[in-house]
Amino acid sequence: MIAKLSSYLIDSDSKDLDIAFYNGELIKFAAFKQDVCQLIPQLMEVEQDNIAVYYDQAYSFAVHLFAILHSNKKVWIAANNTQATADKLKQQDCVLLGEWQGKELLLVESRGKENSHLTALDINKQQLVIFTSGSSGQAKAINKSLLQFQTEIETLESCWGSQLKDAQVLATVSHQHIYGLLFRVLWPLAAGRCFHSDMYLSPEPLLKNSKSKPSYWVASPAQLKRLDELTAWQEINTLVNIFSSGGDLPLEISNKIYKQCGQSVVEIYGSSETGGIAWRQSINDKLWTLFDKISIAVNDEQIARLSSPYLSSTDSLVLDDKIKIHNETQFTLLGRVDRLVKIEEKRLSLNELEQSLNNSQWVKQSHIFVLKGKRDKVAACLVLSELAEDLLQKQGRSKLIKKIRQSLLNQFETVVLPRKWLFIKSLPLTTQGKIKQALLVELLSLDSNRFPQILNCHFQDNHVKLELKVLSKLVYFSGHFPEQPILPGVTQLAWAEYFGKLFFDIEQPFLCMEVIKFKKIIRPDDTISLSLNWNSDNNKLYFEIISETDSHSSGRMVYGEQ
Numbered sequence: 001m002i003a004k005l006s007s008y009l010i011d012s013d014s015k016d017l018d019i020a021f022y023n024g025e026l027i028k029f030a031a032f033k034q035d036v037c038q039l040i041p042q043l044m045e046v047e048q049d050n051i052a053v054y055y056d057q058a059y060s061f062a063v064h065l066f067a068i069l070h071s072n073k074k075v076w077i078a079a080n081n082t083q084a085t086a087d088k089l090k091q092q093d094c095v096l097l098g099e100w101q102g103k104e105l106l107l108v109e110s111r112g113k114e115n116s117h118l119t120a121l122d123i124n125k126q127q128l129v130i131f132t133s134g135s136s137g138q139a140k141a142i143n144k145s146l147l148q149f150q151t152e153i154e155t156l157e158s159c160w161g162s163q164l165k166d167a168q169v170l171a172t173v174s175h176q177h178i179y180g181l182l183f184r185v186l187w188p189l190a191a192g193r194c195f196h197s198d199m200y201l202s203p204e205p206l207l208k209n210s211k212s213k214p215s216y217w218v219a220s221p222a223q224l225k226r227l228d229e230l231t232a233w234q235e236i237n238t239l240v241n242i243f244s245s246g247g248d249l250p251l252e253i254s255n256k257i258y259k260q261c262g263q264s265v266v267e268i269y270g271s272s273e274t275g276g277i278a279w280r281q282s283i284n285d286k287l288w289t290l291f292d293k294i295s296i297a298v299n300d301e302q303i304a305r306l307s308s309p310y311l312s313s314t315d316s317l318v319l320d321d322k323i324k325i326h327n328e329t330q331f332t333l334l335g336r337v338d339r340l341v342k343i344e345e346k347r348l349s350l351n352e353l354e355q356s357l358n359n360s361q362w363v364k365q366s367h368i369f370v371l372k373g374k375r376d377k378v379a380a381c382l383v384l385s386e387l388a389e390d391l392l393q394k395q396g397r398s399k400l401i402k403k404i405r406q407s408l409l410n411q412f413e414t415v416v417l418p419r420k421w422l423f424i425k426s427l428p429l430t431t432q433g434k435i436k437q438a439l440l441v442e443l444l445s446l447d448s449n450r451f452p453q454i455l456n457c458h459f460q461d462n463h464v465k466l467e468l469k470v471l472s473k474l475v476y477f478s479g480h481f482p483e484q485p486i487l488p489g490v491t492q493l494a495w496a497e498y499f500g501k502l503f504f505d506i507e508q509p510f511l512c513m514e515v516i517k518f519k520k521i522i523r524p525d526d527t528i529s530l531s532l533n534w535n536s537d538n539n540k541l542y543f544e545i546i547s548e549t550d551s552h553s554s555g556r557m558v559y560g561e562q
Contacts, residue, residue, distance in 0.1 A: 007121070019194065036063050037067075054080070064097060132273060145312075156182070166192070167216050168196065172206060224244055245433070249267050267279060269333070288331055344415045367380075369441070384423055493516070497541070540557065
């Protein structure tokens with residue numbers, strides 16, 4: 001039985017229902033309702049009607065979400081709590097509530113004013129704002145009503161409720177996006193399932209906490225792709241289900257998971273704007289199955305128009321993906337609609353170029369985009385095959401690029417081939433499985449007179465390793481020193497901080513440096529590796545620059561208020 005979100009705190013008589021596992025304790029319904037009701041009087045005293053909320057803990061988020069709604073305010077669910085996001089929300093006349101690094105509103109406690117006389121929420125009122133991922137552009141604000149979420153929750157429960165039963169919810173995705181919001185907060189609340197408040201950063205702690213009772217995992221392709229031979233496959237086998245959304249999960253990954261532990265991952269296709277559109281759970285088939293009450297019409301160019309009860313209006317919506325219909329309920333995805341560009345007046349399909357690269361012997365995975373400038377350039381970010389890695393080590397970067405370009409000439413004109421190349425160990429993804437294109441653009445747009453050439457890049461969670469070529473044309477070699485140019489130590493520090501802030505969410509101001517050591521000089525045309533580790537607990541960035549035989553410099557940078 002699915003509870004109504006609009007009257008969730010009013011209708012439920014189950015005071016002993018487990019709502020969440022938070023701070024090592026099980027939170028019951030009665031405590032959850034009390035936490036919400038204590039907040040409502042404080043929020044009603046806030047003059048602004050728009051409140052942007054961000055909490056790392058899903059339980060704190062849920063409490064404030066319902067309190068804001070029952071305060072008759074509009075809740076803006078921020079994708080993150082960075083300075084840039086905070087500034088944009090303030091421009092929308094939002095007051096910040098939650099964890100905003102000191103920029104948030106401090107509520108005045110209203111003792112003795114607990115609001116226990118709740119009335120049902122208007123289920124049709126567009127009282128929530130969520131955001132698109134913004135992975136390749138500006139995030140877009142989307143107004144939603146509780147009815148849209150309620151309808152989708154009822155559909156999800158009809159599909160998997162009998163399988164999940166009373167299993168608890170554990171997640172490695174954020175509740176601040178629509179997928180996590182639905183799957184780890186709103187759906188469990190409405191269905192009476194307990195959710196873990198923590199967002200687990202890796203499968204290991206998640207699996208450890210899944211042993212107490214039947215559990216299912218709300219994941220993204222980013223985490224599932226990282227499962228390897230050291231993964232606790234037997235423990236994954238005990239999960240009731242695994243859900244994945246936010247991007248395409250390659251069939252090879254689905255097959256590997258099924259082979260290792262017998263789990264068939266349930267993939268959800270949709271977006272912030274559309275809600276869930278379709279699902280699939282096949283390890284051998286690319287077909288997607290539409291959810292009930294959803295339909296897609298496709299024209300001759302495979303451009304699809306969606307009709308869905310989850311849309312913000314009754315009108316249909318043109319999708320960003322091309323689709324091939326197989327029958328009334330099933331389809332395959334053919335790639336993005338909006339990825340046709342012109343380079344030197346030549347038409348190029350970025351999807352087609354990616355596909356050609358992925359089918360070559362040199363590339364495992366690729367992402368292609370256009371770098372804008374006086375002259376637009378096609379940029380290629382490639383995860384190399386073992387054959388390509390071997391050629392790179394033996395014959396060098398230029399030789400490998402030449403081989404890759406030659407493999408494309410039968411299909412593409414020379415003028416549209418990539419002019420900028422970045423070799424990476426894996427594509428950088430958000431927790432929602434979206435490619436961090438802004439990061440890739442930044443890496444490929446570095447000033448070659450001031451930054452080293454990036455030969456290879458490996459990043460995972462809070463660790464980054466960059467293989468760099470210290471080009472002789474760098475401005476830092478001029479006059480330092482005339483007879484024997486060497487790379488200044490201050491430049492090494494500047495590079496460490498620049499790349500640290502580029503890869504990690506370092507919002508605090510620079511405070512000081514610790515144990516800085518310069519051990520070996522770096523000369524023009526040297527090849528070096530820069531290793532960076534970010535520890536968010538103590539706000540320290542650890543760095544080390546090494547070469548094949550030497551350690552050149554190391555230390556740590558400390559961030560925080562004076």
